[in-house]
Amino acid sequence: MCRSAAYARTTDALIALAAASLPWSTSAPAIFMVLWLVAVIPTIDWEQFVLDLATPACALTLALVALALVGMVWSEASWAERLHGIKPLGKLLALPFLLAYFQRSQRGLWVFAAFLISCTLMMILSWIVLALPQLKLAHTASAGVPVKNYLDQSQEFALCAFALALPALTALRARQWAAATFYLALILLFVANMLYVVSARTALVYMPVLLILFASLHLSRQATRALFAGVALVSLVIWTTSPYLRQRIADVTVEYHAQDISGIASTAQRLTYWQKSLKFIAEAPILGHGTGSIKYLFTRDAAGQTGLQAEVVNNPHNQTLNVAIQWGLIGVFLLYAMWISHVRLFAGRDLVAWIGLVVVVQNITSSLLNSHLTDFHEGWIYVIGVGVAGGMALRNRRPEKMLTGLAAAEPSRIRVKDHTVSDSDSPVILPRTPIITREPWV
Structure with a gap:
């Protein structure tokens, strides 16, 4: 039994290491996830696992992946592009294993703690490299980004800040002032980094959504009014004291009028991608153009064009459009049904349910301006977050x-x-x- 206990601890440590490595690497999380799966598969109760696959949270996830596999048949893209189109959804296959495992494991909080500690170290390093850029661990175009990019960093920091909101509130209500101060300090440091150092503007879309969600679930009406009054006052102070934030907002107008990609053109690029995507969807609205067809369609449409119209991409920067182009309205139905089934996993009011809900809602909202479910970094945050929290939530429902x-x-x-x-x-x-x-x- 000592060996069994050690084996369980090792397996739990592997998934915790996968979560901890997400802010720093792309290869390490994949390696740790493969090792975790190798360790977990021999321990699975296959009879129960097959029954769990019939639940909406698993069945709809697998149905979306299955549609992508079948979608290779009618795709006009090359086989290399079809196979490449499957890859972004492959990570979703780990979700049923995570849901099953964390209905048994007692160490789900290890995973969340590992991710929080890792992001906290990244946040501290972000402040350091803002002052000392030579200390960056990798070449990045943005100040205050030690590794990877500001899009991934923003997703991490916002997730940590909102996940800590409930522990902070709980500590305040229990008059545990030391714990409350610690949690609030971490929240403020994460948010300040995003508003004064570097952040994705997508965060300015999903942060208000998460704030409203938190208030509606965990605060009274009086507390909600006080919170939003405080947020309004703090927002005014931040706007007047953060040149970085003002510049990021002002850039939207500049980018909207951009006609080429030689300068700042993010807003104009997205609008161009979306406009073309709607045209592609109208050509095949039910089943789409098939797996891996996005780049093929943009290449075909760019022939003879100039400027933004000539740009070829394999990501329209919107998850719904990404799915609709390849698998039509059937794919969009499965995507939203899957998201809804995952939201329904977290109907409770405890910390685990709150973390899981933040992960899902953040992904849904940020996917309005990006393809975050199928992006590597944000996609793995989603799979690990929903898998671990969802398994723990299911265990609490049937102890x-x-x-x-x-x-x-x-x-x-x-x-x-x-x-x-x-x-x-x-x-x-x-x-x-x-x-x-x-x-x-x-």
């Missing part, structure tokens, strides 16, 4: 079933006690039933 499974798996670590429910316990007299209690893992 008796999970404990019974644990009793069968680790009989030497389970104690069973006889208990009779008396009239004082319940108005209905129940037969003698065993209560299963599990000794905590070392």
Whole structure:
């Protein structure tokens, strides 16, 4: 049993390392996820796993991947592009395994803690490299970005800031001033970094959505009014004291009028991509043009064009359009049905449900301006976040079933006690039933 406990800890450590490496690397998370899957597969209860695949959270996810596989048949793109089009959705195949595993594992919080610690270190380094750019770990075009890019960094920092909102509120209500101060300080540092150092403008879209969501779920009306009054006042102060934020907003107008990609043209580029995407969708509205067809279609349309119209991309920077071009309205239906099923996993009001909800809502909202479900970094944040939090949420909904499974798996670590429910316990007299209690893992 010591070996089994060590094996479980090692498996949990692998997924925690995958989460911790996300802010720093692209290859390391993939390596750790493969190692985790290799470790997990021998431990799976396949009978229960197959039953779990029928649940909406798993079935709709797999249906979207299956549609992408079948979509290779009618695609006009080359086979290399068709296979490349499957790759972004491949990570979704890990989601059922994560959901199943974290219905049994007691260490889901390890994963969230590892990601938070990693992002905190990244945030501190971000402030440092803003003052000392020579300390960057990789060449990046943006100040204050130690590795990767400001889009990924913003997604991480915003996720951490909002995930910490509930622990901060809980600590305040419990008058745990030291813990509350710590959580609030971290939140302020993450948000300040995004507003004064570097951030994606997409964050300015999903942060208000997450703030409204938090207030509606966890605050009273009076507290909500006080919060938004405070946010309005702080926003005014930030606007007057952050030249970076003012410049980022002002750039939208400049980018809107851009006619080529020699300078700043992000807004005009997106509008061009979306306009062309709608034209492509109208050509094949039901089943789309097939897997991997985006670059092929943009290449075909760019013939004889100049400026922005001549740009060839394989990502229209909108997840709905990304899916609709390749798999039509059927793909869009599966995409939104999957998102809704994942939102429904987190109907509770505890920390795990809040973290999972933030992950899903952030991905949905940011996917209005990006293809974040199929992007590598944001996609893995989604898969790991929903998989870990979703598994924990499912375990909390059916503790008796999970404990019974644990009793069968680790009989030497389970104690069973006889208990009779008396009239004082319940108005209905129940037969003698065993209560299963599990000794905590070392």
